[in-house]
Amino acid sequence: DAAADGLAAAKEKLAKYAAKPVFVPPGEPFDAKACAAGKKMLSIPNSSANPFLKGIIDRMKKAGAEVGLEVTEWENQGQPSQWVQGVEFAIRDKYDIVDLISGIDPATIEPQVKAAKEAGVKVMTSHFYDPSDTQNPFVSSSLTIGFGEVGTVLANWAAVNTEGKANILVIKSDEVPPTKPLMEGLRSELAANCPNCKIVQEVNVGVTEWATKIQPSVQSAVQANPDIDVVIPIYDSMSQFVVPALRLTGKTGTVKVATFNGTPFVLDYIQQGLVDMDLGESLDWIAYATVDGHLRDLCGLGSPAALNVPFYIFDKANAAEAGTPAGYDQGYGDAYLSGFRTLWKLQ
Amino acid sequence: MSDVPSAIGRVAEPGAPRALPVLDVADIAKTFGGAKALRGVSFSVAPGEVHGLLGKNGSGKSTLVKILAGFHAPDHGGRLAFNGEMVDLPLKPGDFRRLGMSFVHQNLGLVPSLTVLENLRFAHLTTARSGYIDWRAERAAAREALGRFGLSIDTAERVDRLSPVERALLAIVRAFEEIRVACAATGKPGLVLLDEPTPFLPREGVEKLFGLIRSIAATGSSVIFISHDIDEVMTITDRITVLRDGALAGALETAKATHEEVVEMIVGRRIARLGTPGHQAAVAKPAFLRVSGVAGGALAATDLVVGKGEILGVTGLIGSGYEELPYLIFGARPCRAGALDFVDGAHVPLAAMSPKRALDLGLALLPGDRQGASGVDSLPIVDNMFLPDVDRFFRFGLLNRRAMVREAFALGTRYEVRPNDPAMKLSALSGGNAQKVLIARWMNRNPRLLLLDEPTQGVDVGTRVQIFAALRAAAAAGMSVLCASSDAEQLAEICDRVLIFARGRVCAEITGPDLTKDGIAEACYASIDLTGRTAPAAPALAS
Amino acid sequence: MTETVSTMTQARPAGLHLGRLFERIALLVVWVGLIAIFGALMPQSFLNWGNFSIIFASYAPAALLALAIIVPLTAGDYDLSVGATLTLSSALIGVLNVWHHLPIGLVLVLALAAGAVVGAVNALFIIFFRIPSLVVTLGTTSLMTGIVQWMTNSSTIGGIDNALVMAVVGGRLFGVPYAFYYAAAAVVVLGYVFDYTPLGRRLLFVGRGREVARLNGIAVDRVRFGALIASGVLAAAAGIVYAGVLGSADPYSGLNFLLPAFAAAFLGATTILPGRFNPWGAVVAVYFLATGITGLTMLGIPLWVTNVFNGGALILAVTISQLTRGREASDIG
Amino acid sequence: MTETVSTMTQARPAGLHLGRLFERIALLVVWVGLIAIFGALMPQSFLNWGNFSIIFASYAPAALLALAIIVPLTAGDYDLSVGATLTLSSALIGVLNVWHHLPIGLVLVLALAAGAVVGAVNALFIIFFRIPSLVVTLGTTSLMTGIVQWMTNSSTIGGIDNALVMAVVGGRLFGVPYAFYYAAAAVVVLGYVFDYTPLGRRLLFVGRGREVARLNGIAVDRVRFGALIASGVLAAAAGIVYAGVLGSADPYSGLNFLLPAFAAAFLGATTILPGRFNPWGAVVAVYFLATGITGLTMLGIPLWVTNVFNGGALILAVTISQLTRGREASDIG
Numbered sequence A: 001d002a003a004a005d006g007l008a009a010a011k012e013k014l015a016k017y018a019a020k021p022v023f024v025p026p027g028e029p030f031d032a033k034a035c036a037a038g039k040k041m042l043s044i045p046n047s048s049a050n051p052f053l054k055g056i057i058d059r060m061k062k063a064g065a066e067v068g069l070e071v072t073e074w075e076n077q078g079q080p081s082q083w084v085q086g087v088e089f090a091i092r093d094k095y096d097i098v099d100l101i102s103g104i105d106p107a108t109i110e111p112q113v114k115a116a117k118e119a120g121v122k123v124m125t126s127h128f129y130d131p132s133d134t135q136n137p138f139v140s141s142s143l144t145i146g147f148g149e150v151g152t153v154l155a156n157w158a159a160v161n162t163e164g165k166a167n168i169l170v171i172k173s174d175e176v177p178p179t180k181p182l183m184e185g186l187r188s189e190l191a192a193n194c195p196n197c198k199i200v201q202e203v204n205v206g207v208t209e210w211a212t213k214i215q216p217s218v219q220s221a222v223q224a225n226p227d228i229d230v231v232i233p234i235y236d237s238m239s240q241f242v243v244p245a246l247r248l249t250g251k252t253g254t255v256k257v258a259t260f261n262g263t264p265f266v267l268d269y270i271q272q273g274l275v276d277m278d279l280g281e282s283l284d285w286i287a288y289a290t291v292d293g294h295l296r297d298l299c300g301l302g303s304p305a306a307l308n309v310p311f312y313i314f315d316k317a318n319a320a321e322a323g324t325p326a327g328y329d330q331g332y333g334d335a336y337l338s339g340f341r342t343l344w345k346l347q
Numbered sequence B: 001m002s003d004v005p006s007a008i009g010r011v012a013e014p015g016a017p018r019a020l021p022v023l024d025v026a027d028i029a030k031t032f033g034g035a036k037a038l039r040g041v042s043f044s045v046a047p048g049e050v051h052g053l054l055g056k057n058g059s060g061k062s063t064l065v066k067i068l069a070g071f072h073a074p075d076h077g078g079r080l081a082f083n084g085e086m087v088d089l090p091l092k093p094g095d096f097r098r099l100g101m102s103f104v105h106q107n108l109g110l111v112p113s114l115t116v117l118e119n120l121r122f123a124h125l126t127t128a129r130s131g132y133i134d135w136r137a138e139r140a141a142a143r144e145a146l147g148r149f150g151l152s153i154d155t156a157e158r159v160d161r162l163s164p165v166e167r168a169l170l171a172i173v174r175a176f177e178e179i180r181v182a183c184a185a186t187g188k189p190g191l192v193l194l195d196e197p198t199p200f201l202p203r204e205g206v207e208k209l210f211g212l213i214r215s216i217a218a219t220g221s222s223v224i225f226i227s228h229d230i231d232e233v234m235t236i237t238d239r240i241t242v243l244r245d246g247a248l249a250g251a252l253e254t255a256k257a258t259h260e261e262v263v264e265m266i267v268g269r270r271i272a273r274l275g276t277p278g279h280q281a282a283v284a285k286p287a288f289l290r291v292s293g294v295a296g297g298a299l300a301a302t303d304l305v306v307g308k309g310e311i312l313g314v315t316g317l318i319g320s321g322y323e324e325l326p327y328l329i330f331g332a333r334p335c336r337a338g339a340l341d342f343v344d345g346a347h348v349p350l351a352a353m354s355p356k357r358a359l360d361l362g363l364a365l366l367p368g369d370r371q372g373a374s375g376v377d378s379l380p381i382v383d384n385m386f387l388p389d390v391d392r393f394f395r396f397g398l399l400n401r402r403a404m405v406r407e408a409f410a411l412g413t414r415y416e417v418r419p420n421d422p423a424m425k426l427s428a429l430s431g432g433n434a435q436k437v438l439i440a441r442w443m444n445r446n447p448r449l450l451l452l453d454e455p456t457q458g459v460d461v462g463t464r465v466q467i468f469a470a471l472r473a474a475a476a477a478g479m480s481v482l483c484a485s486s487d488a489e490q491l492a493e494i495c496d497r498v499l500i501f502a503r504g505r506v507c508a509e510i511t512g513p514d515l516t517k518d519g520i521a522e523a524c525y526a527s528i529d530l531t532g533r534t535a536p537a538a539p540a541l542a543s
Numbered sequence C, D: 001m002t003e004t005v006s007t008m009t010q011a012r013p014a015g016l017h018l019g020r021l022f023e024r025i026a027l028l029v030v031w032v033g034l035i036a037i038f039g040a041l042m043p044q045s046f047l048n049w050g051n052f053s054i055i056f057a058s059y060a061p062a063a064l065l066a067l068a069i070i071v072p073l074t075a076g077d078y079d080l081s082v083g084a085t086l087t088l089s090s091a092l093i094g095v096l097n098v099w100h101h102l103p104i105g106l107v108l109v110l111a112l113a114a115g116a117v118v119g120a121v122n123a124l125f126i127i128f129f130r131i132p133s134l135v136v137t138l139g140t141t142s143l144m145t146g147i148v149q150w151m152t153n154s155s156t157i158g159g160i161d162n163a164l165v166m167a168v169v170g171g172r173l174f175g176v177p178y179a180f181y182y183a184a185a186a187v188v189v190l191g192y193v194f195d196y197t198p199l200g201r202r203l204l205f206v207g208r209g210r211e212v213a214r215l216n217g218i219a220v221d222r223v224r225f226g227a228l229i230a231s232g233v234l235a236a237a238a239g240i241v242y243a244g245v246l247g248s249a250d251p252y253s254g255l256n257f258l259l260p261a262f263a264a265a266f267l268g269a270t271t272i273l274p275g276r277f278n279p280w281g282a283v284v285a286v287y288f289l290a291t292g293i294t295g296l297t298m299l300g301i302p303l304w305v306t307n308v309f310n311g312g313a314l315i316l317a318v319t320i321s322q323l324t325r326g327r328e329a330s331d332i333g
C-alpha cells in the first residue's frame, strides 16, 4: 500500500546520508594560486557570536592561505547596521569579494550590495540560499545549500523511526530565510512518503526568544498533545531548550528529537541519549568549498550553483565518530582535503 | 569658675555648671567643599540643663546636630565626650543611640511613605537583637507610647497622610520615647536634641512640648533646643550658646540676659525691634481683591477683601484652615467653591483657577516648603530666579542667558544673597539665602498680590528684618500681600490687618492698636470660644 | 485640652479596608480564574498536577531572578546586571566543570562567589563613587556579556555534571522537581527577612528615605552594599538552577530574562503587600505569568500573544492597583 | 545691612573652573585620542573620510534613539519603549509599503503617527494613572514586541521602496550619506530647544522639581506628555532611518539598540554640559562608542572586546566625571 511504499522510499533516501560522504569535484581543476594572488575577501557572518559561522570563517582563512587568498572576518553582533558597515568597509578598502555567510539576506542590505556591485566588489553568498530561491539581482554568485533537502531528510527520518506514524512537533524561526525552503521540503516529503504522519503543531520562535520561549512551548505542546512522538527543532542550537523540556515532562527517550546543523554539543547530546539524530555538515568542508566556489566566480570560471557539501546523519550508532566531546569536523572523513588540493593544482 | 570638670581637659566657658557635663564638645569644625560650616566650636551641656543653641541661618546649628547624629563626619581634630566618656569622631551610625541621645531633626526625620508604627518604632525595629519582629507587640508598644502623650493616631496610617502637626508630634514623641528607653538602659543622663521643633506646632503643642522638656530635665537628662523664636528660647532654656558663621559667638545664662542681648549676639549688631509702628491709624485701604466663598481642604466658605497695598495676615490655630488660603487662591490646590473679583472687574471662579492663570492675573505664591515646592536645589540660582519669567528673556528665538545672569546678579545684590553668584546651584546657598532668592523671584515680577506661607520660617532674625523691609516697601508701592503664618510676632510686625481663623472660617479681625503679638495670640485662643467648639480640629495633646 | 479626637475613622473609611484586602489578593484571584478558564478548556492536559509541577520547576530560575531584583530595589537601587550575572554563573559552571573538570561542588561555590564579586563591583561604583545604579549595572551588564563570550567562545557548553541535573530536576517531591523547592526556600527566607527582621526594616527605610535612615543611625552604605551582594548571589543561584534545568550552559539567554523579571517584580508589588516590593508577590507574579503563557501555548495560540499577555498583564495589574488607591503617586519604581 | 560681601571668588576657587572645563571636553579629548590610536595603527583604512562618513551614517538610527531617550529623561520619565517603537515603526513601513503597497510618503507619516500614539499611550498610563514610567514602558515594550511579531509574521520584510533608501543612504553631502544629516538636524533642533528656549528650561524644571514647576505656572502634565510624544516620534524616526539604511524591516533588532542607547544617554551626560542629559553629549557618546567599536572591528579584535569596551567606557567615563565633581550625589539617573 501507499504507506509501506512511502516508508520504503524514505528508507532508501535516508541511506545516502548514512554513508560516509564522498568528494564530488565542483568543476574543472584550475590554477587557484594564480587566481587568488593579491586578492582579498571579507567574510561577514550572520553573527560572530554564532560559533558555527565563526568556525567556517576560521577555516576559510586557513583554506585561503593555502592559495594566497586573504580572508578577513567582519566581526558583528548580528545587527544589520553592522553588516551595512562591513560592506561599506569592503568597498572602501577595495576588497575583491564580500562573502555573506549563512543568514544575511542580501535584500536586507540591498542598498549596500548594489553600491558594492557598482564599485566593482563582487558580493557572493554562501550557505544561505536554497537552490529553489531566486538570487538577489545585485549578488554576483551564490553557493546554495539544500535547505529543502534538509527538510526531506528530517521528514524521512521521522517517518522511518516511527514506522510511518509520526506525530511531529516542529520548532522553527520564520525570520531566518532558510526556514521557508526547509519547511517546504519537510512538509512535501511527509506528504509524499508518509500519509499517516502529521505535523501536530508548528511553533515559531524568534532567534532572540529561543532561550525564554522554546522550553515552555515544548512542555506545553507535549502535554497538550500526548501523542507527539517526534520533536524537530529545525536548527540544532534550539535543542538545548528542547532537551530540558522533555526531561521535565518525563518524555526523554520516548519522544524522539531530530535536528540539523551538527553543532558539537548536540552531537554530545546524541551520545548521551538526549537527542536522536542530527544532520551535520563539516565546517572545514564548507570552508574549502566556499573558497573554491568564490575563486571560480572571481576568475571568471563560472561559479558552481551549490556548495556541494554533503550532509551526514549522526545518530546513536555513529555519534562517537565526532569525538568525545564532539568537534566540528570529525566524523565526515577527509576526502575533500585532497580533493580540493588536487583541483587547485596544489598537489 | 575655672576648673570645671571636663573630660576633654579644657577650661569651661563662664557660666558652665560644675557637674560632669552630659555633652562636651571641643574644636568641632566642618568643611563642605570649600565652605566652612563650623569653625572649631566648643561648648558643654550640663545634666538636667535645657540648652539653647542659636544662630542665624547657615550658622551651623543643624550641622552640629547632624555631627552628633553621626550623619556628618567633622573635620579632623574635634573632640567629644559624653557623660565623661571620650567618644571617637566621627561617630559611627547608631553610636548616638548607644550613648543616649535622641533627635528631632529640622525636617523631622520621618519617612513619609511608611507607617506611623514603622516611624515611631524606628529604633527598635531596625536594631532589635532578637532577630524576629513581633508585630503585635510592636503595635501595642506604639499605641502605648502615643497614648502616653495623649495622641490618637492610627498606627497603620502612612505618615504622608498625617497633618503637619501630627507629623511634628510624632517626631517629638519618638525622640522622648527613645530617650526614655536609652536612659533606662544606660542608667545615665541622656540628651534630647530638638532642631527647630516648634514651627509646625500650635501654641498648646509648644506648651506641651515645654512641659515634656521640663520633665525630662527634671530626671537629670539634658535638652538642646534650637529655635529662631527668641521668646520661646527665653522661656524654656537655662543657658544659650550662640553660633555665628560657624564659630562660637558667645554664651549666655538665660535668666541674666534680655531679649535684645540675645538678638545682638546672634546677628552681631544691634537691631531695632520693629515693634508696632503705624498701626495706630489703620487707614482703610481701597479694596483690590474680593475673595468670596472660597472653600477647600479644611476651609469652609470664606469671604474676605484684600486692600490695595495692604499686608493682610491670616492666622489661627493649626487646622483652622488659614494655611490653605494662599494655595487655594493661587489655584495650587483644588477648590470646592469660591471666586475672585478684582478691582478691575475681572471675575475668576476658583474652580477654574490654576497656577498659570494666577500668574497671568498678577498673583504670586511663595510656598512654605522651600525645597519641595519653591526652588529646585540642583539647578542654578539664575534659573530658579527667573523660572516664571523665562519667556521674557526669549528674544529673536534665543534665550538671552547673559541678560539673565546680569539681572540675577543685580537682584542678588539688592536682596543681599550671599554668595551672589547666579551660576551656583541653589543647593549651595544656606536656607535663608535660598529664601531670599525665591522672594526676589516674585518681588521682581511686581505682582499685584503676593501670597506668602510662612515666609520667614527657619529664617534668622537679620534676614527676617530684611525681608520685612522689602515687603513693606513693595506694599507702599501698591503691591498687596496676603501672609499666612503661625508666627504672631511676625504678623504683628508687618501686617496692616490680621484675620483669625477657626474651624475653617474667619472669626475675628484685628487692626490698629490690638495688632500686637499678644493681641493676636489672645484672639487665636478666644477663637475657640468664639466658634463655640469644644474640640480642636486637629488632634491635640491631652494635658 | 483633655479630649482626644481619634483620626482613625476619619482617615480610613470602612470601604477602604475591604478595598485594601481585595487589592492584596486580587492577583491571586485572577490567577485562580485563569487556571479555571484553561482548566475548563483543557480539563485533561492543563488541569493535572504534572502540568503544574512542570510550570513550578521550569520557572524556578525566573523566580530566583525576580527575587534577586527586589532586594536592591527595596533598598532603592536598580540592578540591571542580574541577567548577565545569571549567564556568567551558568557559563562559569560550564567552563570550569566541563572544560576544566573541576568538581561540581567546588564549581557551584565559585559561581556563587562570582555573583558576590559582581555585587561588590556594582556596590563599589554605586556607593563609593556615587554613580546611579542604573548606569553602573548597565555598564557591568555589557562588561559581563563580553567576558562570558570570551570564556565560552560564544558556544553552548553541554555535558554539565549529571549530579547537578539530578539535584535540580532529577529528584522530585510531591511530583515537583527540586528546582522549585530551591526557589521556594529563597522566598521563605527572604519573606522572613523582609517582614520579620530588623534587617528587613533597615532595607525598607534605606530605600524609602536614605537621608532619614542615615540620620536615624542606619549604616545606609552597608545595607545597600549587602543588598547588592545578595542580588548578585541570588542571580548566580538562578544561574546554577538554570544550568541544572538545561544541563548545559548557554552564553546568551541571561538578558532575555531581565525584562520579564523586572516585570514580575513590579507586578508582584501590586499584591500580597501592595505598594511594596515583596518576595511572595514577586513569585506569585512569576507563576501567574507562567500559567498564562503555558495555557496559551497549550491552546496552540501563536507565541506573539504571550508577549501581549505579559505586557498587558503588567500594565493592567498596576493600573487596577493604582485605581484602588485612588491614583496616588506610587511608591514603587 | 548695606555691606555686601562678595564671596564669589571664595566659593569658586580657580582650580574648579579648569576642572569643570576639562570635564566638559574630556570625552571629546578621549574620542580624538581614540581616533589617533586607530589612525596610527591603520593609517590607510581607518584614517580616511570614507570610513568616518560611514560611521556617521550607520549610527544615525542609534543617535536618534539616544535623543529620543533624553527628552523624557530630562523631564524625569524613563522611556524603555523606544527600542520597541523603533522596531514597530520599521515593521509598519515594511508591512504597509511592501505588503499593502501604500505609497512610501504616506507610510512614513503613518510610522511617525504610530510613534506619537505609542508616546500618548505611555503618557496616559504614566501621567493620568500615575504609574511609574519604568513599569509602563516595560509593559508597552512587551506589548509592541508581540504586535510586531503578529504584523510581520516574525519575518524580515525586504524590498522597501527605493525612494526611502535613496533619501537615507543614496544621496551624499561631503561624502556622508543623508542619514547622518537627519540625526544632525535632530541634534541641532533639540540642542536649541534644550538650551535656548523657555521650553527647555521648563523641561528641566519639570524633571528636577515637579511641584516647583507646577507652582511656577508650568503645565507639568502637558510638558511630560509632550516629552513622551516627542520620544515616541523620535524613536519612530529612528525606525524610518533604520529601514532606509537597511532597505528592509527587521522585526527583532529594536531591543538590541535599547541598552546601548541608554548607555549613550548617560555617557553623554558626562560631557558638554556635565550633570545634565544633553543632546550634543548624547550624540558625541554614540559616535565615540561607534568609533571604538569600528576601530576594534577593523583591527580584527574579537567581538567580546567590543562589549567590554562599551561597558568599560560607560563606567569609566561616569566615574571620572564623578571624581571631578568630588563624588557629590549625581543629578542624573
Ligand SMILES: Nc1ncnc2c1ncn2[C@@H]1O[C@H](COP(=O)(O)OP(=O)(O)OP(=O)(O)O)[C@@H](O)[C@H]1O
Residues within 6 Å of the ligand: B032, B033, B034, B035, B036, B037, B056, B057, B058, B059, B060, B061, B418, B419, B427, B428, B429, B430, B431, B432, B433, B434, B458, B459, B460, D011
Ligand atoms: N553645597 C554647597 N556648596 C558650596 N557652598 C555651600 C554649600 N552649602 C552651603 N554652602 C555655603 O555654606 C554657608 C553656610 O550655609 P548653611 O546652609 O549652613 O547656612 P544655614 O546656617 O543653614 O543658613 P540658613 O539659616 O540661611 O539656612 C553659606 O555661605 C553657603 O553658601
Ligand SMILES: Nc1ncnc2c1ncn2[C@@H]1O[C@H](COP(=O)(O)OP(=O)(O)OP(=O)(O)O)[C@@H](O)[C@H]1O
Residues within 6 Å of the ligand: B032, B033, B035, B036, B037, B055, B056, B057, B058, B059, B060, B061, B062, B063, B064, B106, B428, B429, B430, B431, B432, B458
Ligand atoms: N550637606 C551639605 N553640603 C554642603 N553644605 C552644607 C551641607 N549641609 C549644610 N551645609 C552648609 O553648612 C552651613 C551650616 O548649615 P546648618 O544647616 O548647620 O545651619 P543652621 O545653623 O542649622 O541654619 P538654620 O537656622 O537655617 O537651620 C550652611 O552654610 C549650609 O549651607
Ligand SMILES: O[C@@H]1[C@@H](O)[C@H](O)OC[C@H]1O
Residues within 6 Å of the ligand: A046, A050, A052, A102, A103, A176, A178, A235, A261
Ligand atoms: O545554523 C544556522 C543558524 O544558526 C542560522 O540562524 O540559520 C541558518 C542555520 O544554518
Ligand SMILES: [Mg+2]
Residues within 6 Å of the ligand: B061, B062, B063, B106, B195
Ligand atoms: Mg538648621
Ligand SMILES: [Mg+2]
Residues within 6 Å of the ligand: B057, B058, B062, B430, B431, B432
Ligand atoms: Mg539651614
